[in-house]
Amino acid sequence: MSTLEQFLLYNLLPGLVTGALAWVAVLAGTELLRIRHGSLRFCLLGFPLVKSTLVVLGVGMVLPWPREVFGAWHANALPLRTVLPAYLAITVAVLTGRALRVRRARQLALRDTVPAEESSPRLVRALDRVMTAYESQEARLTGVCQYAPIPGRPELLVTGRSLHSPLVVTTGQPAIVFPERLVHDLTDKELQGAMAHEVAHLCLRRHTICSTENVRAMVAVNPMAALMAAQLHREEEKACDDMATVALGDPQTYAEMLLKSYRFATRGAVPVFETLQYVPQLLGIKPMLSERIERLLDRPKAEPSLRLQYVAASSLSVALWLIFFSDLL
Amino acid sequence: MAVVWEKGEATVQEVKDSLESGRSPAYTTVMTVMSRLAEKGILERHKEGRAYLYRPATAQEKLAGSMLRALIGRLYGGSSAHAIAHLIEADGGVDDAELARLEKLIQRKRTRS
DSSP, X not given: OOHHHHHIIIIIHHHHHHHHHHHHHHHHHHHHTTOOOHHHHHHHHHHHHXXXXXXXXXXXXXXXXXXXHHHHHHHTSOOHHHHHXXXXXXXXXXHHHHHHXXXXXXXXXXXXXXXXXXXXXXXXXXXHHHHHHHHHXXXXXXXXXXXXXXXXXXXXXXXXXXXXXOEEXXXXXXXXXXXXXXHHHSOHHHHHHHHHHHHHHHHHHHHOSSOHHHHHTTTTTOTHHHHHHHHHHHHHHHHHHHHHHHHHOOHHHHHHHHHHHHHHHHTTOOGGGTTGXXXXXXXXXXXXXXXXXXXXXXXXXXXXXXXXXXXXXXXXXXXXXXHHHGGGO | OHHXXXXXXXXXXXXXXXXXXXXXXXXXHHHHHHHHHHHTTSEEEEEETTEEEEEESSOHHHHXXXXXXXXXXXXXXXXXXXXXXHHHHOOOOOOHHHHHHXXXXXXXXXXXX
Protein backbone atom coordinates (compact mmCIF):
# COMPACT_ATOMS: atom_id res chain seq x y z
CA MET A 1 0.00 0.00 0.00
CA SER A 2 1.38 3.41 -0.99
CA THR A 3 1.79 6.24 1.54
CA LEU A 4 -1.06 8.15 -0.11
CA GLU A 5 -3.41 5.17 0.11
CA GLN A 6 -2.40 4.66 3.74
CA PHE A 7 -3.12 8.33 4.46
CA LEU A 8 -6.52 8.24 2.74
CA LEU A 9 -7.64 5.02 4.41
CA TYR A 10 -6.21 5.38 7.90
CA ASN A 11 -5.95 9.15 8.46
CA LEU A 12 -8.41 11.01 6.26
CA LEU A 13 -11.31 8.53 6.36
CA PRO A 14 -11.24 8.13 10.19
CA GLY A 15 -10.91 11.92 10.40
CA LEU A 16 -14.12 12.35 8.43
CA VAL A 17 -15.94 9.65 10.40
CA THR A 18 -14.99 11.10 13.78
CA GLY A 19 -15.77 14.63 12.60
CA ALA A 20 -19.24 13.54 11.49
CA LEU A 21 -19.87 11.75 14.80
CA ALA A 22 -18.68 14.74 16.83
CA TRP A 23 -20.78 17.05 14.66
CA VAL A 24 -23.94 15.02 15.32
CA ALA A 25 -23.09 14.90 19.05
CA VAL A 26 -22.64 18.69 19.23
CA LEU A 27 -25.83 19.43 17.31
CA ALA A 28 -27.85 16.97 19.41
CA GLY A 29 -26.29 18.31 22.64
CA THR A 30 -26.96 21.98 21.83
CA GLU A 31 -30.57 21.20 20.90
CA LEU A 32 -31.24 19.00 23.94
CA LEU A 33 -29.65 21.44 26.36
CA ARG A 34 -31.26 24.43 24.58
CA ILE A 35 -27.99 26.30 24.10
CA ARG A 36 -29.11 29.31 22.04
CA HIS A 37 -26.29 31.78 22.69
CA GLY A 38 -24.52 32.42 19.38
CA SER A 39 -20.94 32.50 20.71
CA LEU A 40 -21.38 29.33 22.75
CA ARG A 41 -22.71 27.52 19.68
CA PHE A 42 -19.77 28.81 17.60
CA CYS A 43 -17.27 27.48 20.15
CA LEU A 44 -18.97 24.09 20.42
CA LEU A 45 -19.14 23.72 16.64
CA GLY A 46 -15.37 24.22 16.47
CA PHE A 47 -14.97 21.00 18.44
CA PRO A 48 -15.70 18.50 15.58
CA LEU A 49 -13.22 20.33 13.39
CA VAL A 50 -10.46 20.13 16.01
CA LYS A 51 -11.15 16.45 16.67
CA SER A 52 -11.33 15.61 12.98
CA THR A 53 -8.11 17.52 12.21
CA LEU A 54 -6.23 15.74 14.99
CA VAL A 55 -7.29 12.32 13.71
CA VAL A 56 -6.24 13.28 10.17
CA LEU A 57 -2.86 14.17 11.67
CA GLY A 58 -2.65 10.71 13.22
CA VAL A 59 -3.39 11.85 16.79
CA GLY A 60 -6.10 9.90 18.58
CA MET A 61 -8.71 7.38 17.53
CA VAL A 62 -12.16 7.87 16.04
CA LEU A 63 -13.65 6.92 19.41
CA PRO A 64 -11.79 5.57 22.46
CA TRP A 65 -13.96 2.44 22.41
CA PRO A 66 -14.31 -0.27 21.27
CA ARG A 67 -10.51 -0.20 21.32
CA GLU A 68 -10.22 -3.43 19.26
CA VAL A 69 -11.97 -1.77 16.30
CA PHE A 70 -10.75 1.81 16.37
CA GLY A 71 -7.38 0.97 17.92
CA ALA A 72 -6.57 -1.36 15.02
CA TRP A 73 -7.63 1.30 12.52
CA HIS A 74 -5.52 3.91 14.28
CA ALA A 75 -2.49 1.59 14.48
CA ASN A 76 -2.17 1.68 10.69
CA ALA A 77 -2.40 5.48 10.46
CA LEU A 78 0.56 7.54 9.34
CA PRO A 79 2.14 9.09 12.48
CA LEU A 80 2.12 12.81 13.24
CA ARG A 81 5.82 13.26 12.34
CA THR A 82 5.11 11.97 8.80
CA VAL A 83 1.91 13.93 8.18
CA LEU A 84 2.77 17.22 9.92
CA PRO A 85 5.37 18.66 7.47
CA ALA A 86 3.06 18.23 4.46
CA TYR A 87 0.11 19.46 6.50
CA LEU A 88 1.96 22.60 7.61
CA ALA A 89 3.14 23.30 4.05
CA ILE A 90 -0.44 23.05 2.73
CA THR A 91 -1.73 25.20 5.61
CA VAL A 92 0.83 27.94 4.89
CA ALA A 93 -0.09 27.85 1.18
CA VAL A 94 -3.81 27.99 2.02
CA LEU A 95 -3.39 30.90 4.45
CA THR A 96 -1.23 32.83 1.97
CA GLY A 97 -3.81 32.26 -0.75
CA ARG A 98 -6.56 33.37 1.61
CA ALA A 99 -4.72 36.58 2.53
CA LEU A 100 -4.35 37.41 -1.17
CA ARG A 101 -8.00 36.57 -1.84
CA VAL A 102 -9.15 38.78 1.06
CA ARG A 103 -7.28 41.76 -0.40
CA ARG A 104 -8.72 41.07 -3.84
CA ALA A 105 -12.22 40.58 -2.37
CA ARG A 106 -12.09 44.01 -0.75
CA GLN A 107 -11.12 45.63 -4.04
CA LEU A 108 -13.93 43.79 -5.85
CA ALA A 109 -16.51 44.64 -3.18
CA LEU A 110 -15.70 48.35 -3.23
CA ARG A 111 -15.67 48.56 -7.05
CA ASP A 112 -18.31 50.89 -8.61
CA THR A 113 -19.64 52.16 -5.28
CA VAL A 114 -20.59 55.64 -4.11
CA PRO A 115 -20.97 56.87 -0.52
CA ALA A 116 -24.58 56.48 0.64
CA GLU A 117 -24.52 60.09 1.90
CA GLU A 118 -24.54 61.21 -1.73
CA SER A 119 -27.22 58.92 -3.12
CA SER A 120 -29.37 57.36 -0.41
CA PRO A 121 -30.28 59.45 2.66
CA ARG A 122 -32.85 56.78 3.72
CA LEU A 123 -30.07 54.25 4.05
CA VAL A 124 -27.93 56.65 6.08
CA ARG A 125 -30.84 57.34 8.44
CA ALA A 126 -31.40 53.59 8.84
CA LEU A 127 -27.75 53.03 9.78
CA ASP A 128 -27.80 55.95 12.24
CA ARG A 129 -30.84 54.50 14.01
CA VAL A 130 -29.30 51.02 14.12
CA MET A 131 -26.00 52.29 15.55
CA THR A 132 -27.91 54.16 18.29
CA ALA A 133 -30.03 51.07 19.03
CA TYR A 134 -26.94 48.85 19.25
CA GLU A 135 -25.20 51.24 21.64
CA SER A 136 -28.23 51.55 23.92
CA GLN A 137 -28.99 47.81 24.05
CA GLU A 138 -25.53 46.40 24.75
CA ALA A 139 -26.66 44.34 27.76
CA ARG A 140 -29.47 42.62 25.85
CA LEU A 141 -27.21 42.01 22.85
CA THR A 142 -24.59 40.33 25.07
CA GLY A 143 -27.32 37.91 26.12
CA VAL A 144 -27.71 36.85 22.48
CA CYS A 145 -24.11 36.66 21.32
CA GLN A 146 -20.66 37.75 22.44
CA TYR A 147 -21.29 41.36 21.49
CA ALA A 148 -18.68 44.07 21.38
CA PRO A 149 -19.35 47.31 19.54
CA ILE A 150 -17.43 47.93 16.34
CA PRO A 151 -15.01 50.82 16.70
CA GLY A 152 -16.62 53.69 14.88
CA ARG A 153 -19.32 53.89 12.28
CA PRO A 154 -18.83 51.61 9.25
CA GLU A 155 -18.45 53.17 5.85
CA LEU A 156 -21.78 52.94 4.00
CA LEU A 157 -21.60 52.50 0.24
CA VAL A 158 -24.22 52.01 -2.45
CA THR A 159 -23.69 50.21 -5.72
CA GLY A 160 -25.70 50.12 -8.93
CA ARG A 161 -24.01 46.93 -10.13
CA SER A 162 -25.85 43.64 -9.91
CA LEU A 163 -25.24 42.61 -6.32
CA HIS A 164 -27.62 39.95 -4.99
CA SER A 165 -27.55 41.10 -1.39
CA PRO A 166 -25.78 43.59 0.88
CA LEU A 167 -22.27 42.62 1.86
CA VAL A 168 -19.86 43.59 4.60
CA VAL A 169 -16.15 44.23 4.24
CA THR A 170 -14.26 43.48 7.44
CA THR A 171 -10.67 43.97 6.31
CA GLY A 172 -9.34 47.48 6.84
CA GLN A 173 -12.00 50.11 7.51
CA PRO A 174 -15.30 48.21 8.03
CA ALA A 175 -17.76 48.89 5.23
CA ILE A 176 -21.27 47.89 4.19
CA VAL A 177 -22.05 47.76 0.47
CA PHE A 178 -25.75 47.93 -0.33
CA PRO A 179 -27.40 47.29 -3.74
CA GLU A 180 -29.17 50.46 -4.88
CA ARG A 181 -32.24 48.62 -6.21
CA LEU A 182 -32.82 46.87 -2.88
CA VAL A 183 -33.08 50.27 -1.13
CA HIS A 184 -36.18 50.98 -3.25
CA ASP A 185 -37.74 47.59 -2.47
CA LEU A 186 -37.60 47.96 1.33
CA THR A 187 -39.54 50.23 3.69
CA ASP A 188 -37.66 52.41 6.20
CA LYS A 189 -38.22 49.92 9.02
CA GLU A 190 -37.09 47.01 6.81
CA LEU A 191 -33.99 48.97 5.82
CA GLN A 192 -33.19 49.30 9.50
CA GLY A 193 -33.57 45.53 9.83
CA ALA A 194 -31.19 44.93 6.92
CA MET A 195 -28.69 47.41 8.37
CA ALA A 196 -28.94 45.82 11.82
CA HIS A 197 -28.17 42.45 10.25
CA GLU A 198 -25.08 43.73 8.43
CA VAL A 199 -23.78 45.57 11.51
CA ALA A 200 -24.24 42.33 13.47
CA HIS A 201 -22.04 40.55 10.89
CA LEU A 202 -19.35 43.20 11.43
CA CYS A 203 -19.51 42.72 15.22
CA LEU A 204 -19.39 38.93 15.00
CA ARG A 205 -16.61 38.62 12.43
CA ARG A 206 -14.36 40.90 14.41
CA HIS A 207 -14.78 38.91 17.61
CA THR A 208 -15.26 35.29 16.59
CA ILE A 209 -12.07 33.34 15.96
CA CYS A 210 -14.03 30.33 14.74
CA SER A 211 -15.59 32.36 11.93
CA THR A 212 -17.10 30.85 8.82
CA GLU A 213 -14.34 32.38 6.68
CA ASN A 214 -11.53 30.96 8.82
CA VAL A 215 -13.10 27.51 8.81
CA ARG A 216 -13.80 27.65 5.07
CA ALA A 217 -10.10 28.39 4.51
CA MET A 218 -9.33 25.01 6.08
CA VAL A 219 -11.28 23.02 3.48
CA ALA A 220 -8.11 22.24 1.56
CA VAL A 221 -6.49 20.62 4.62
CA ASN A 222 -9.60 18.97 6.03
CA PRO A 223 -12.69 18.30 3.86
CA MET A 224 -14.76 18.16 7.06
CA ALA A 225 -14.34 21.93 7.16
CA ALA A 226 -16.83 22.25 4.25
CA LEU A 227 -19.59 20.82 6.41
CA MET A 228 -18.48 22.84 9.42
CA ALA A 229 -18.35 26.06 7.38
CA ALA A 230 -21.87 25.39 6.09
CA GLN A 231 -23.13 24.90 9.66
CA LEU A 232 -21.25 27.92 10.97
CA HIS A 233 -22.65 30.00 8.12
CA ARG A 234 -26.17 29.07 9.23
CA GLU A 235 -25.29 29.76 12.87
CA GLU A 236 -23.77 33.12 11.98
CA GLU A 237 -26.88 34.16 10.06
CA LYS A 238 -29.08 33.09 12.99
CA ALA A 239 -26.91 34.96 15.52
CA CYS A 240 -27.11 38.07 13.32
CA ASP A 241 -30.91 37.64 13.10
CA ASP A 242 -31.09 37.47 16.90
CA MET A 243 -28.97 40.60 17.33
CA ALA A 244 -30.88 42.48 14.63
CA THR A 245 -34.29 41.67 16.13
CA VAL A 246 -33.07 42.89 19.53
CA ALA A 247 -32.03 46.16 17.89
CA LEU A 248 -35.17 46.43 15.74
CA GLY A 249 -37.66 45.08 18.27
CA ASP A 250 -40.03 43.83 15.56
CA PRO A 251 -39.49 40.22 14.40
CA GLN A 252 -42.37 40.31 11.88
CA THR A 253 -40.99 43.29 9.97
CA TYR A 254 -37.56 41.72 10.09
CA ALA A 255 -38.96 38.44 8.71
CA GLU A 256 -40.68 40.38 5.90
CA MET A 257 -37.36 42.03 5.11
CA LEU A 258 -35.73 38.59 4.84
CA LEU A 259 -38.44 37.44 2.46
CA LYS A 260 -38.19 40.55 0.28
CA SER A 261 -34.39 40.34 0.24
CA TYR A 262 -34.59 36.69 -0.85
CA ARG A 263 -36.98 37.59 -3.67
CA PHE A 264 -34.62 40.40 -4.67
CA ALA A 265 -31.63 38.06 -4.66
CA THR A 266 -33.32 35.44 -6.82
CA ARG A 267 -35.12 37.83 -9.19
CA GLY A 268 -33.94 37.21 -12.73
CA ALA A 269 -31.30 34.77 -11.52
CA VAL A 270 -29.91 32.59 -14.26
CA PRO A 271 -30.59 28.99 -13.16
CA VAL A 272 -27.10 27.75 -14.09
CA PHE A 273 -26.75 25.87 -10.83
CA GLU A 274 -30.46 25.13 -10.38
CA THR A 275 -29.88 21.41 -9.99
CA LEU A 276 -26.85 21.85 -7.77
CA GLN A 277 -28.76 24.24 -5.51
CA TYR A 278 -30.86 21.30 -4.40
CA VAL A 279 -27.75 19.81 -2.76
CA PRO A 280 -28.85 21.12 0.69
CA GLN A 281 -32.22 19.35 0.29
CA LEU A 282 -30.51 16.13 -0.74
CA LEU A 283 -28.42 16.39 2.41
CA GLY A 284 -31.64 16.81 4.42
CA ILE A 285 -30.88 20.43 5.25
CA LYS A 286 -33.95 22.63 5.51
CA PRO A 287 -33.77 25.78 3.37
CA MET A 288 -32.07 28.40 5.49
CA LEU A 289 -34.65 31.08 4.70
CA SER A 290 -37.51 28.92 6.04
CA GLU A 291 -35.54 27.97 9.14
CA ARG A 292 -34.62 31.59 9.87
CA ILE A 293 -38.14 32.95 9.44
CA GLU A 294 -39.79 30.14 11.43
CA ARG A 295 -37.45 30.56 14.40
CA LEU A 296 -37.98 34.34 14.39
CA LEU A 297 -41.75 33.93 14.55
CA ASP A 298 -41.97 30.89 16.82
CA ARG A 299 -39.52 32.01 19.47
CA PRO A 300 -40.35 30.48 22.88
CA LYS A 301 -41.31 33.09 25.46
CA ALA A 302 -38.89 31.82 28.14
CA GLU A 303 -35.33 31.21 26.92
CA PRO A 304 -32.88 29.58 29.36
CA SER A 305 -30.86 32.20 31.25
CA LEU A 306 -27.37 32.99 30.00
CA ARG A 307 -25.79 31.51 33.15
CA LEU A 308 -27.73 28.27 32.64
CA GLN A 309 -26.60 28.13 29.01
CA TYR A 310 -22.95 28.59 30.08
CA VAL A 311 -23.32 25.72 32.58
CA ALA A 312 -24.95 23.54 29.88
CA ALA A 313 -22.20 24.39 27.36
CA SER A 314 -19.45 23.61 29.90
CA SER A 315 -21.10 20.27 30.76
CA LEU A 316 -21.44 19.41 27.09
CA SER A 317 -17.76 20.28 26.49
CA VAL A 318 -16.66 17.99 29.32
CA ALA A 319 -18.88 15.18 28.00
CA LEU A 320 -17.50 15.62 24.48
CA TRP A 321 -13.91 15.57 25.76
CA LEU A 322 -14.59 12.39 27.71
CA ILE A 323 -16.26 10.71 24.74
CA PHE A 324 -13.83 11.74 22.03
CA PHE A 325 -10.51 12.44 23.78
CA SER A 326 -10.26 10.07 26.75
CA ASP A 327 -7.81 7.86 24.79
CA LEU A 328 -5.31 10.75 24.91
CA LEU A 329 -5.53 11.22 28.68
CA MET B 1 -24.46 24.10 -28.50
CA ALA B 2 -27.11 21.82 -26.99
CA VAL B 3 -28.93 21.70 -30.34
CA VAL B 4 -25.77 20.91 -32.32
CA TRP B 5 -24.73 18.25 -29.81
CA GLU B 6 -28.17 16.68 -30.03
CA LYS B 7 -28.41 16.72 -33.84
CA GLY B 8 -24.78 15.93 -34.52
CA GLU B 9 -24.68 18.66 -37.16
CA ALA B 10 -27.01 21.55 -38.02
CA THR B 11 -27.38 24.71 -40.09
CA VAL B 12 -28.08 28.12 -38.54
CA GLN B 13 -31.74 27.84 -39.67
CA GLU B 14 -32.11 24.43 -37.98
CA VAL B 15 -30.68 25.76 -34.72
CA LYS B 16 -32.98 28.80 -34.90
CA ASP B 17 -36.00 26.53 -35.52
CA SER B 18 -35.08 24.38 -32.52
CA LEU B 19 -34.98 27.46 -30.31
CA GLU B 20 -38.43 28.68 -31.43
CA SER B 21 -40.21 26.95 -28.54
CA GLY B 22 -38.69 29.42 -26.08
CA ARG B 23 -37.68 32.97 -26.83
CA SER B 24 -37.10 33.28 -30.54
CA PRO B 25 -33.77 34.90 -31.39
CA ALA B 26 -33.16 36.57 -34.76
CA TYR B 27 -31.49 34.52 -37.50
CA THR B 28 -28.52 36.91 -37.54
CA THR B 29 -28.08 36.56 -33.76
CA VAL B 30 -27.88 32.76 -34.01
CA MET B 31 -25.53 33.09 -37.02
CA THR B 32 -23.21 35.50 -35.16
CA VAL B 33 -23.03 33.25 -32.09
CA MET B 34 -22.35 30.14 -34.19
CA SER B 35 -19.68 31.93 -36.26
CA ARG B 36 -17.93 33.03 -33.08
CA LEU B 37 -18.08 29.51 -31.67
CA ALA B 38 -16.52 28.28 -34.93
CA GLU B 39 -13.78 30.92 -34.70
CA LYS B 40 -13.05 29.77 -31.16
CA GLY B 41 -12.78 26.17 -32.35
CA ILE B 42 -15.80 24.96 -30.39
CA LEU B 43 -17.77 24.27 -33.60
CA GLU B 44 -16.48 23.09 -36.99
CA ARG B 45 -18.18 24.22 -40.19
CA HIS B 46 -18.15 23.39 -43.87
CA LYS B 47 -20.19 24.67 -46.77
CA GLU B 48 -23.12 22.52 -47.83
CA GLY B 49 -24.83 24.15 -50.82
CA ARG B 50 -25.48 27.79 -49.90
CA ALA B 51 -25.42 27.34 -46.13
CA TYR B 52 -22.76 26.37 -43.62
CA LEU B 53 -23.24 23.09 -41.81
CA TYR B 54 -21.94 23.16 -38.22
CA ARG B 55 -20.83 20.22 -36.10
CA PRO B 56 -19.34 20.16 -32.58
CA ALA B 57 -15.54 20.16 -32.42
CA THR B 58 -15.58 19.58 -28.67
CA ALA B 59 -17.37 16.88 -26.69
CA GLN B 60 -20.11 18.13 -24.37
CA GLU B 61 -18.39 16.77 -21.24
CA LYS B 62 -15.06 18.33 -22.20
CA LEU B 63 -16.56 21.77 -22.83
CA ALA B 64 -18.69 21.62 -19.67
CA GLY B 65 -15.57 20.67 -17.72
CA SER B 66 -13.51 23.54 -19.08
CA MET B 67 -16.38 26.03 -18.57
CA LEU B 68 -16.81 24.85 -15.00
CA ARG B 69 -13.07 25.17 -14.39
CA ALA B 70 -13.13 28.71 -15.83
CA LEU B 71 -16.13 29.59 -13.65
CA ILE B 72 -14.48 28.18 -10.53
CA GLY B 73 -11.32 30.07 -11.48
CA ARG B 74 -13.19 33.36 -11.75
CA LEU B 75 -15.57 32.99 -8.83
CA TYR B 76 -13.54 30.96 -6.35
CA GLY B 77 -9.92 31.70 -7.27
CA GLY B 78 -9.56 28.18 -8.71
CA SER B 79 -10.51 26.42 -5.49
CA SER B 80 -12.93 23.54 -6.20
CA ALA B 81 -13.17 22.92 -2.47
CA HIS B 82 -14.51 26.45 -1.97
CA ALA B 83 -16.99 25.99 -4.80
CA ILE B 84 -18.27 22.76 -3.23
CA ALA B 85 -18.43 24.42 0.20
CA HIS B 86 -20.45 27.25 -1.33
CA LEU B 87 -22.86 24.83 -2.98
CA ILE B 88 -23.42 23.04 0.31
CA GLU B 89 -24.10 26.40 1.96
CA ALA B 90 -26.29 27.67 -0.89
CA ASP B 91 -29.79 28.53 0.23
CA GLY B 92 -31.38 26.86 -2.75
CA GLY B 93 -34.68 25.05 -3.05
CA VAL B 94 -37.03 27.74 -1.76
CA ASP B 95 -39.76 27.57 -4.40
CA ASP B 96 -42.77 29.86 -4.90
CA ALA B 97 -45.06 27.66 -2.79
CA GLU B 98 -42.64 27.80 0.14
CA LEU B 99 -42.29 31.59 -0.21
CA ALA B 100 -46.09 31.94 -0.17
CA ARG B 101 -46.27 29.74 2.97
CA LEU B 102 -43.68 31.90 4.73
CA GLU B 103 -45.56 35.05 3.73
CA LYS B 104 -48.79 33.65 5.21
CA LEU B 105 -46.92 32.69 8.37
CA ILE B 106 -45.70 36.26 8.83
CA GLN B 107 -49.16 37.73 8.16
CA ARG B 108 -50.79 35.32 10.63
CA LYS B 109 -48.26 36.25 13.31
CA ARG B 110 -48.79 39.95 12.63
CA THR B 111 -52.59 39.57 12.93
CA ARG B 112 -52.23 37.75 16.25
CA SER B 113 -49.86 40.27 17.85
